[in-house]
Amino acid sequence: DGGITQSPKYLFRKEGQNVTLSCEQNLNHDAMYWYRQDPGQGLRLIYYSQIVNDFQKGDIAEGYSVSREKKESFPLTVTSAQKNPTAFYLCASSFNRASREQYFGPGTRLTVT
Amino acid sequence: GENVEQHPSTLSVQEGDSAVIKCTYSDSASNYFPWYKQELGKGPQLIIDIRSNVGEKKDQRIAVTLNKTAKHFSLHITETQPEDSAVYFCAPDLKKSSGDKLTFGTGTRLAVRP
Numbered sequence: 001d002g003g004i005t006q007s008p009k010y011l012f013r014k015e016g017q018n019v020t021l022s023c024e025q026n027l028n029h030d031a032m033y034w035y036r037q038d039p040g041q042g043l044r045l046i047y048y049s050q051i052v053n054d055f056q057k058g059d060i061a062e063g064y065s066v067s068r069e070k071k072e073s074f075p076l077t078v079t080s081a082q083k084n085p086t087a088f089y090l091c092a093s094s095f096n097r098a099s100r101e102q103y104f105g106p107g108t109r110l111t112v113t
Numbered sequence: 114g115e116n117v118e119q120h121p122s123t124l125s126v127q128e129g130d131s132a133v134i135k136c137t138y139s140d141s142a143s144n145y146f147p148w149y150k151q152e153l154g155k156g157p158q159l160i161i162d163i164r165s166n167v168g169e170k171k172d173q174r175i176a177v178t179l180n181k182t183a184k185h186f187s188l189h190i191t192e193t194q195p196e197d198s199a200v201y202f203c204a205p206d207l208k209k210s211s212g213d214k215l216t217f218g219t220g221t222r223l224a225v226r227p
Contacts, residue, residue: 004156006156035217040219040220041219041220042117042202042204042217042218042219042220043157043202043204043217044217045214045215058214059214090156090157092156100145100147100162100206100213100215101147101159101162102159102215103159104149104156104157104158105156106155106156107154107155107156
C-alpha cells in the first residue's frame with residue numbers, strides 16, 4: 001500500500017527529554033511537512049522540506065528540529081526547549097512544493113508530563 | 114488560522130439534509146482552495162479542492178464554490194449521512210514572504226443525526 005506512516009501513534013515523555021517522531025512515505029513525493037494540532041484548533045506548520053537535504057522553518061519552528069537525509073523520511077525532534085510540547089503531530093507530503101495537494105499520515109499524539 | 118475564518122464552528126443536521134460550511138480568507142492572490150475532512154484520532158483527508166480559474170466543482174455529494182471577489186469559498190454536502198460526521202477544515206494557500214503555504218481554518222465540527 002502506498003501512503004504515509006507515522007509511529008508511534010501515542011508517545012509519552014517526561015519533561016526535559018528530547019523525543020523524535022517518525023514519518024515515512026512511499027509515494028515518491030518530494031515535499032514533506034510537519035504540523036502541530038492543538039484541541040479545537042487548526043493545523044500549524046512547524047517545518048517543511050521541498051527536497052532531500054533541504055528544509056525550512058514554518059510558523060512555529062521554535063523548540064523543534066528536523067532532518068531530511070532520505071526522500072522517504074522526515075523525522076521531527078521535539079526538544080526540551082519546546083515550552084508546550086503536548087499536542088497531536090501530523091506529517092504530510094505532496095508531489096512537490098508547487099502541487100499544493102497534501103496527503104496526511106495518521107498522526108502521533110505526544111504527551112509530556 | 115491566520116487570516117482564515119471558518120463558519121460555523123459546529124453544525125448539526127438531520128440525516129439527508131444539506132450542510133454548508135464557509136471559509137473566508139484575506140489574501141486576494143490565493144489561487145488554491147482545498148477542503149479536508151478529519152475523523153476522530155486520524156489525519157486530515159483531502160476531499161475536494163478548487164483552483165481560482167474555476168467557480169464551482171462537484172464530486173458526487175460534495176461540492177465547493179468559490180467567490181474570488183468576496184474572498185470566500187464554501188463546502189456543500191448534500192444528502193448527508195452519519196459517516197459524514199467529522200471535523201472539516203478549509204486551507205487556502207496564502208502568499209507569504211517565505212512562499213505559498215496552506216493556512217488552515219479552525220475547523221467545523223459536523224454532526225449528522227440519524
